[in-house]
Amino acid sequence: MAKEVLFEAKHMHKAFGPTIALKDVDFQVCRGEIRGLIGENGSGKSTIMSIAAGMQPATSGEMFYKGQKWEPKSMVESQQHGISMILQEANTIPHVTVAQNLFAGQEKMFSKGGLINMASMYKKANELLDRFGVTNIRGRDPIDRLTFEDRKLIEIVRCVTEDTQILVVDETTTALSHEGREILYKLIHKMAEEENKAVVFVSHDMDEILEQCNVLTVLRDGDIIGHLTREEMDAPDAVQKIRLMMVGREIGEKYFREDFIPSHQDEVALELKDIAFGPIRHFSLQLRKGEIVGMGGLSGCGMHEIGKAAYGLQKLEKGQVLRNGKPIKNCLQAIESGIGYISKNRDLEAIILDAPIQTNIVLPSLTSLTRGGFIRPKDEKKLSDAQIETFRIKCGSGKQYVNTLSGGNKQKVSFAKWTAKGSDVIIMDCPTRGVDIGVKQAMYSLIEQMKNEGKAILMISEELSELIGMSDRLIIMKDFEVTAEMERSADLKQTDIIEYMI
Amino acid sequence: MEQTATVKIFSKDWFRTHASSIAGYGGVLFCIIFFSITTPIAGQSIWSGEKLATLISDVIVLAILSVGAVFVYSLGSMDISIGKQVGLYATIMVAIANSTGSLILGIVISLAISVVIGIVNGATGELLHIHSVISSLVFMMVLGGISTIIYSSMGSRNVALKTIDHHIFKNTWVMVAVLVIEVLIVSFLFNYTKFGKNAKAIGANPVAAQQSGINLVKYKVIAYVIMGVFVVVAAIFQMGYTGSASDSTGTGFEMNVMVALILGGMPLSGGMKSRVSCAVLGSFTFSLLNVGLPIIGIPVNTVNLIKGIIFIIVVLITCRKSRGILPR
Numbered sequence: 122m123a124k125e126v127l128f129e130a131k132h133m134h135k136a137f138g139p140t141i142a143l144k145d146v147d148f149q150v151c152r153g154e155i156r157g158l159i160g161e162n163g164s165g166k167s168t169i170m171s172i173a174a175g176m177q178p179a180t181s182g183e184m185f186y187k188g189q190k191w192e193p194k195s196m197v198e199s200q201q202h203g204i205s206m207i208l209q210e211a212n213t214i215p216h217v218t219v220a221q222n223l224f225a226g227q228e229k230m231f232s233k234g235g236l237i238n239m240a241s242m243y244k245k246a247n248e249l250l251d252r253f254g255v256t257n258i259r260g261r262d263p264i265d266r267l268t269f270e271d272r273k274l275i276e277i278v279r280c281v282t283e284d285t286q287i288l289v290v291d292e293t294t295t296a297l298s299h300e301g302r303e304i305l306y307k308l309i310h311k312m313a314e315e316e317n318k319a320v321v322f323v324s325h326d327m328d329e330i331l332e333q334c335n336v337l338t339v340l341r342d343g344d345i346i347g348h349l350t351r352e353e354m355d356a357p358d359a360v361q362k363i364r365l366m367m368v369g370r371e372i373g374e375k376y377f378r379e380d381f382i383p384s385h386q387d388e389v390a391l392e393l394k395d396i397a398f399g400p401i402r403h404f405s406l407q408l409r410k411g412e413i414v415g416m417g418g419l420s421g422c423g424m425h426e427i428g429k430a431a432y433g434l435q436k437l438e439k440g441q442v443l444r445n446g447k448p449i450k451n452c453l454q455a456i457e458s459g460i461g462y463i464s465k466n467r468d469l470e471a472i473i474l475d476a477p478i479q480t481n482i483v484l485p486s487l488t489s490l491t492r493g494g495f496i497r498p499k500d501e502k503k504l505s506d507a508q509i510e511t512f513r514i515k516c517g518s519g520k521q522y523v524n525t526l527s528g529g530n531k532q533k534v535s536f537a538k539w540t541a542k543g544s545d546v547i548i549m550d551c552p553t554r555g556v557d558i559g560v561k562q563a564m565y566s567l568i569e570q571m572k573n574e575g576k577a578i579l580m581i582s583e584e585l586s587e588l589i590g591m592s593d594r595l596i597i598m599k600d601f602e603v604t605a606e607m608e609r610s611a612d613l614k615q616t617d618i619i620e621y622m623i
Numbered sequence: 624m625e626q627t628a629t630v631k632i633f634s635k636d637w638f639r640t641h642a643s644s645i646a647g648y649g650g651v652l653f654c655i656i657f658f659s660i661t662t663p664i665a666g667q668s669i670w671s672g673e674k675l676a677t678l679i680s681d682v683i684v685l686a687i688l689s690v691g692a693v694f695v696y697s698l699g700s701m702d703i704s705i706g707k708q709v710g711l712y713a714t715i716m717v718a719i720a721n722s723t724g725s726l727i728l729g730i731v732i733s734l735a736i737s738v739v740i741g742i743v744n745g746a747t748g749e750l751l752h753i754h755s756v757i758s759s760l761v762f763m764m765v766l767g768g769i770s771t772i773i774y775s776s777m778g779s780r781n782v783a784l785k786t787i788d789h790h791i792f793k794n795t796w797v798m799v800a801v802l803v804i805e806v807l808i809v810s811f812l813f814n815y816t817k818f819g820k821n822a823k824a825i826g827a828n829p830v831a832a833q834q835s836g837i838n839l840v841k842y843k844v845i846a847y848v849i850m851g852v853f854v855v856v857a858a859i860f861q862m863g864y865t866g867s868a869s870d871s872t873g874t875g876f877e878m879n880v881m882v883a884l885i886l887g888g889m890p891l892s893g894g895m896k897s898r899v900s901c902a903v904l905g906s907f908t909f910s911l912l913n914v915g916l917p918i919i920g921i922p923v924n925t926v927n928l929i930k931g932i933i934f935i936i937v938v939l940i941t942c943r944k945s946r947g948i949l950p951r
Contacts, residue, residue, distance in 0.1 A: 134631055154924065208881070227706075242772055248899065255949065278885065366820075432834075434834075452833060452836070453833075453836060453838055454835055454837035456835075457836070462834060464834060469828075469830060469831075470830045470834055471830075471831060472831055473824060473827040473828040473831050473832070473894075473895075474827075474828070475827050475828070475895060475896075476823075476824070476827050476894070476895040480823075480824070480895060483822075484824055484832070484835040484836075484837075485829075485835040485836045486818045487820055487821065490815070491817060495811070495815045495816050496815055496816060496817065496820070497815075498815075579724070
């Protein structure tokens with residue numbers, strides 16, 4: 122039985138200045154499909170769907186939607202016609218209520234004689250939330266009080282209406298809580314299987330794609346490399362096959378650390394001494410040279426705040442952060458004493474979007490680059506080019522602006538800042554967030570190399586596999602308290618850890 | 624990389640990425656070409672020695688102020704007290720020179736005041752979480768008040784140098800030399816040292832700048848102090864040209880600086896696209912209009928209207944949102 126084609130792109134081509142994001146791509150989405158789009162950072166997987174959803178125009182090529190020529194001018198127009206896209210980064214409207222966010226642009230529905238009937242808007246919002254199975258958030262709640270994860274959920278509820286024919290989920294699940302993911306999965310299966318609509322799932326989380334999708338398209342460097350059916354995805358060697366298609370070469374067996382013996386030097390590099398702030402009452406941690414301490418938990422468990430505190434970004438009510446015996450009171454002291462910090466909030470805190478790659482990479486190293494009172498452009502370029510090479514940042518040159526890079530490549534830039542600086546203690550909050558396998562592998566081996574050089578690493582992550590794979594010692598948190606501490610071992614399983622998290 | 628293709632000059636993308644430079648250079652070029660053709664027809668070429676000297680004397684104070692202000696504008700801040708500062712420093716210099724017979728003491732006192740104002744303006748924004756425009760507004764009013772007290776106590780609305788020879792400040796070559804030296808110093812500091820790089824980073828993203836180890840208070844203060852020093856230099860030329868100061872000296876200079884910088888293509892939000900050349904180009908565009916328009920018969924009181932129209936056009940070109948950014 123031939124499926125009805127809902128959306129089709131022919132010879133779609135997209136260039137961003139000198140960078141070619143899509144090379145003459147043909148692509149189809151049929152009804153009833155949950156189509157996975159997988160590929161490395163900058164392979165063009167987000168670009169295809171952002172063009173389909175009217176976020177930006179293609180450089181050339183044609184699109185057809187429901188058999189008609191499709192030329193969306195804006196995301197609003199696409200959404201009205203039934204193509205909705207949920208984006209990677211949050212974009213809710215701050216300082217207003219959940220209901221106002223949900224019905225932004227549709228206030229007319231509730232207006233009478235120029236006034237908006239808020240009570241009926243709240244009521245409608247609650248009904249909508251209930252329909253999606255979101256019961257802990259109400260229309261009257263101020264959006265600012267919601268966590269990052271819940272705000273993402275609000276975006277989903279806002280995007281998807283009864284008229285939505287194609288839902289595009291762009292790397293959203295990494296930003297969702299556990300419950301939020303379940304809600305999203307339920308939603309996409311209902312749309313595809315019961316309502317005969319289509320879902321396009323953009324991700325590079327292979328497990329998730331294999332679990333949820335019924336057809337998969339692999340992209341590399343702006344080209345479609347191939348399609349896999351559900352049967353092919355169930356084959357025992359599917360993961361290797363897809364990886365090979367994505368990366369274009371064998372990436373080898375080595376991924377995480379291969380030893381299973383916890384190790385470190387004796388000297389303490391960083392100590393958090395019985396610190397307390399906000400909901401965190403007692404927390405102590407000794408991080409030694411050559412040690413990787415992993416911290417895991419659900420995203421609201423307080424581990425991200427601990428990372429900030431260790432970098433001097435939190436005002437402590439009690440206790441001290443000590444580096445070589447000296448207290449760290451703010452992030453300037455932290456950096457001067459050789460601590461680096463990769464923020465989870467990449468675009469707002471870790472990098473300057475409106476600046477070239479090179480400027481970002483050398484920023485923490487400017488002091489050491491100054492020779493005889495001035496900074497030679499040649500030195501800057503050398504330092505930054507070395508990092509661009511190590512991380513294989515996909516760019517024309519270091520002069521390219523960071524806001525033209527894809528998400529994963531931005532993450533590489535925020536990591537490269539501290540490797541360029543050569544910090545001795547690095548606090549990483551979700552270091553591999555949004556980064557694809559090939560680069561993850563490189564980052565892991567870099568982290569291991571840093572460990573061997575005697576650097577101390579605090580790795581805060583929501584991915585259990587990398588915590589188990591990399592840490593010498595693993596700390597699990599729940600509700601702002603440490604619930605478990607485990608040593609590195611070959612027997613450590615994800616399931617053992619999850620029970621301490623939830 | 625295999626994916627690179629060169630951006631064609633004069634293509635749409637090229638115009639987009641270089642909009643601010645095009646506005647800056649285009650403005651000056653347009654004025655030069657326009658006045659080169661029209662002023663000789665009106666009877667007096669703008670390239671005559673006399674008119675060139677007028678141009679330089681018109682541009683010098685504005686250019687010194689604008690180039691000095693590049694640091695502060697790159698932070699995304701601005702200072703609206705510089706007009707009143709120029710007025711006060713000019714008054715102090717004249718008054719002290721008349722009583723001591725030397726300009727030196729007046730200049731030193733002015734420098735000391737400018738550094739104090741710079742420190743306060745630079746630090747309050749960060750320490751008290753006040754927009755730095757507000758603290759400079761306070762200085763604008765305080766300094767204006769001090770000027771009023773000085774002049775009312777003297778019972779006159781202006782003071783003039785009595786014994787000191789101030790011809791050196793009217794020499795065109797001295798003006799050009801001072802401006803060139805300033806541009807060299809500021810360009811060096813702005814492009815090749817931590818001071819400039821950090822200021823641009825703070826303007827582009829203060830949170831990321833701080834987390835990268837930049838002391839916000841320190842580098843903001845440095846930016847304001849650098850500007851303050853050049854405000855004093857500008858005040859010397861302002862005072863030196865006429866050998867006098869009055870209670871209206873410096874009025875409106877802060878706005879002229881802002882207009883000149885924007886005409887030169889400086890983004891008001893600061894950040895990486897801030898350049899010293901914006902200040903130089905913008906100041907010359909501004910002065911070319913000042914000098915050129917009356918020659919071709921535009922009444923002096925309409926000149927501001929025309930400057931306003933050109934200003935709006937430049938803002939429209941430079942402030943358009945850049946499109947074509949990769950989705951995240």
